[in-house]
């Protein structure tokens with residue numbers, strides 16, 4: 001479970017202090033996945049930086065499983081937009097990187113799990129390749145294997161599907177959710193795509209601008225439905241989200 005309590009973030013710049021996030025309050029159960037969506041510059045990446053422990057100088061608090069979030073004691077997985085693979089490491093080495101960094105033993109069951117996931121995501125034949133020898137979709141799947149292998153307490157994704165072309169993106173989203181459904185790690189992902197939020201967000205957090213605050217949390221009835229675009233709720237939810245994002249409105253009801 002993750003609890004964001006009264007979270008505000010300020011940046012210090014040459015022109016003084018700017019407030020980027022304003023009094024965010026949000027609780028998410030352990031088995032949920034939340035899309036973060038909002039206009040450009042509203043603080044989505046800043047929120048991910050707080051959740052990954054990069055920004056610590058904020059007001060309010062973030063609790064993960066009832067303890068103050070701390071990247072040294074919690075395992076936090078991050079899949080960035082460029083997938084974050086080290087170019088000089090092979091696919092297998094990239095997948096096992098967090099074990100090397102934390103000097104944890106790589107057991108035979110870890111390797112077995114890695115092989116299983118690679119087979120499942122159809123990248124098991126690419127183990128010895130380097131990132132520059134992979135397509136965008138393949139890099140993304142390597143990043144998924146890597147983050148799941150470390151069994152994170154919290155998984156964060158910053159527009160992790162945006163670099164993929166339309167067909168590959170749909171396949172990657174589906175594969176991701178299939179894998180996610182088996183372990184249900186607390187997950188937040190930033191997206192600019194309303195369609196992606198409606199397919200992948202069990203909850204959808206809509207942020208407004210200047211400073212970023214929560215406009216609305218939606219419990220999404222279309223989450224992980226194969227035929228979500230043909231669901232009767234799709235058009236009005238899509239239009240509703242678009243309106244909220246465009247105007248940054250705080251709803252009256």
Ligand SMILES: Nc1ncnc2c1ncn2[C@@H]1O[C@H](COP(=O)(O)OP(=O)(O)OP(=O)(O)O)[C@@H](O)[C@H]1O
Pocket residue numbers: 011012013018020038039040041042043044045046047
């Ligand atoms: N290190 C920094 N110092 C000062 N201001 C910053 C810093 N990083 C971000 N900002 C500002 O904070 C605001 C929020 O930035 P952030 O990157 O979190 O937004 P975002 O919602 O992720 O944007 P986008 O959708 O365009 O990627 C922006 O106005 C940005 O200019």
